[in-house]
Amino acid sequence: MAPVASPTLLARLLLAVAFAAAGVAAWAEHRADLARRAEGAAFAKRYSIDVRRPSFVETAKAEATGDLAYMPLVDAAVQDAMGTVALANLEPSARKAWIESAQELTAELAAARGLSLSGLAARPGWAYHAELLAFLTYTGDRRTAPVDLTAKSARWELPARMATRLSPGDDATWGFLAGAYLETWPRLPERTTAQALPILQRAFEDPDFVRRGFGAAVAYLGVEPAARLLPKTPDALRTARDIVGKRDVPAAARLHAIWETVERETREKDLARLEELAERGDVPGRRRTAEYWLVKHPPGEFDDENGRREVGRLVEAWPEGSHGPWPRDPRAQLVQHLLAGRLASVRGTALARLGNQLTGVPDSVRARLLLAAGDRYGWERILLESGGVGSFDWTRFFTELAARELAAGDAEKAEEALSRIARPARTECDVLLVRRAVAREAGKTAEEREAEAGLALAVEDRFGAERFAGGRTVSPCVDPERWADAALLVKVASPGVSLVGYGWDGGRIGTTLVSGEATLAVPLSGLSGRRSFSIATLAGPEARASEGWVTTSTGVRGDQPEAAQAAPLPPPPAP
Known part of the structure; x- marks a missing residue:
């Protein structure tokens, strides 16, 4: 009877065969890899890439496999097709190589396409071989056979679509394919353009x-169809508005309205996320989210009641931590925004805490922050230690201090604060308003009359074109007793159709379309002192303010600043 191999011996034989097969396969792959590297090196030498772009060749040598080594060499060919070089700055030998390469560019692109095909065959799941193949094919056809871009679009379209499937999260891959569709759109068949719409939608992310x-x-599509492809994000809609505004301002206004809705929703969502992190005690996360919010959502873009409340919540949730320089740090700009007549929307202690994170803050500003926080010891110490007390920089502080002392029922301390204001500044609008209130409370009739006389000179109800700085900004002195129910009317002119934003003290409270000429009606209720009203052109030709006046007969409600724009407006008062 013949001997039978034991199971253990059979397993060893099979294992040996498997190892031998693996060894043969590895040897074959190694030989193939060496061949690919040699092919790449020959390509680099044939088209002088080793001379003109040696860093690309060095990168190729460092790649793990031969097919990946193709990529920097193919990229070099792409750079040759798309880039430029300053020949005057080159050595003679390099200059000669660059000049000769220009004559070989068509052949170089075809050879690079061959490398991409070889790379794709070796690694069919690698998206970037397919992407480079699509790009090289498109670039080459555009140079030598433009008609093939559409007649033989499958040559670049199929590998590009393959790349998007293999790497769906790579924006550049979608951007190339969408860009190629847009560039060839007028010559593409209707079936292809219909298939391109989802590609555009993804690329617009x-x-x-x-x-x-x-x-x-x-x-190619029109404003509304193109806008439907956009993601509902503030950045995309703002960019689209700016682009459309160069050719169709009413359409830009519609996009602006959509942007406002999305921006408000995004601000609230991002703010809720910040407050959630605060509840968790995640200080690093709070800091990153707060900084992101401030960059992405400038506080002045929505300077209405809700917008100011959101800014107050931002300050409240901002954690202590890193410091930044005044006035360049974004936190400094936030502090200045709130100090410009918006202190009622934020807790003083939270604002002072934010101010403590800034270096180089002027003493007068530090004192105002501590005053808002109710830290009497803090601001009194600054007064003792600062050498500039009594200068014009301190006018705002002492005016606010006098108002606070008066509100606390201490007219004597209010008078003392006013006495520390620089004498030339005592006729400024805000100072006169507080002087009048203090004198009235103290029963000093003569001083009250003096303040009234000063206000009679400071308060104006008519502003010519020369009063609008740059045709955009006017700074009236607002007396709340005189203008409790009044509105500022501003005549705005545009050489065409313009989308105009407007607001107080660097903020925006509304937008309107101006076609030729329009009159803005902005209520003055709730305002006091010297305020700065500005217009800004968001789309269309530059609009300019030509005239302004104050009236009490518009019927404008304080919570609806745009309500009077469609109503008949009274003429400006006679000079």
Whole structure:
């Protein structure tokens, strides 16, 4: 009877065969890899990439496999097709190589396409081989056979779509394919353009592609269809509004309205996230989120009651921590925004805490922050230690201090605070308002009359074009006793159609379309002192303010500043 191999011996034989097969396969792959590297090196030498772009060749040598080594060499060919070089700055040998390479560019692109095909065959799941193949094919056809871009679009379209499937999260891959569709759109068949719409929609998720491609999409699709492809994000909608505003201002106004809705929703969502992190005690997360909020959502963009309340919540949730320089740090700009007549929307202690994170803050500003926080010891110490007390920089502090002392029922301390204001500044609008109130409370009729006389000179109800700085900004002295129910009317002119934003003290409370000429009606209720009213052109030709006046007969309600724009407006008062 013949001997039978034991199971253990059979297993060892099978294992040996498997190892031998693996060894043969590894040897074959190694030989193939060496061949790919040699092919890449020959390509680099043939088209002088080793001379003109040696860093690309060094990168190729460092790649783990031969097919990946193709990529920097193919990228070099792409750079040759798309970039430029300053020949005057080169050595003679390099200059000669660059000049000769220009004559070989068509052949170089074709050879680079061959490398990409080889790379894709070796690693079919690698998206970037497919992407480079699509790009090289498109670039080469655009140079030598433009008709093939549409007649043989599958040559670049199929590998590009393959790349998007293999790397769905890569914005650049979608951006190339969408950009190629837009560039060839007029010559594409209707079936292809219909298939391209989802590609455009995905590409527009990249803010950079919105900047590059939305104008072309509007030209071919129209504003409304193109806008429907945009993601509902503030950045995309703002960019689209700015692009559309160069050709169709009413459409830009519609996009602006959509942007406002999305921006408000996003502000609230991001703020809720910040407050959630605060509840968890996540200080690093709070800091990052607060900084992000301030950059993405400038406080002045919505200077209405809700917008100010949101800014107050931001300050409340801002954690202590890193310091930044005054006035460049974004936190400094936030502090200045709130100190410009918006202290009622934030808790003083929270604002002072934010101010403590800034270095180089002027003493007068530090004192105002401590005054808002109710830290009497703190601001009194600054007064003792500061050498500039009594200068014009301190006018706002002593005016606010006098108002607070008066509100606390101490007219004597209020008078003392006013006495420390620089004498030339005592006729400023805000100072006169407080002087009048203090004199009235103290029963000093003569001083009250003096303040009234000063206000009679400071308060104006008519502003010519020369009073609007740059045609955009006017700074009236607002007396709340005289103008409790009044409105500022501003005549705005545009050489065409403009989308105009407007507001007080660097903020925006509303927007309106101006076609030729329009009159803004902005209520003065709730305002006091010297305030700065400005207009800003958001889309269309530059609009300018030509005239302004104050009236009490518009019927404008304080909570609806735009309500009077469509109503008949009274003429300006006679000079």
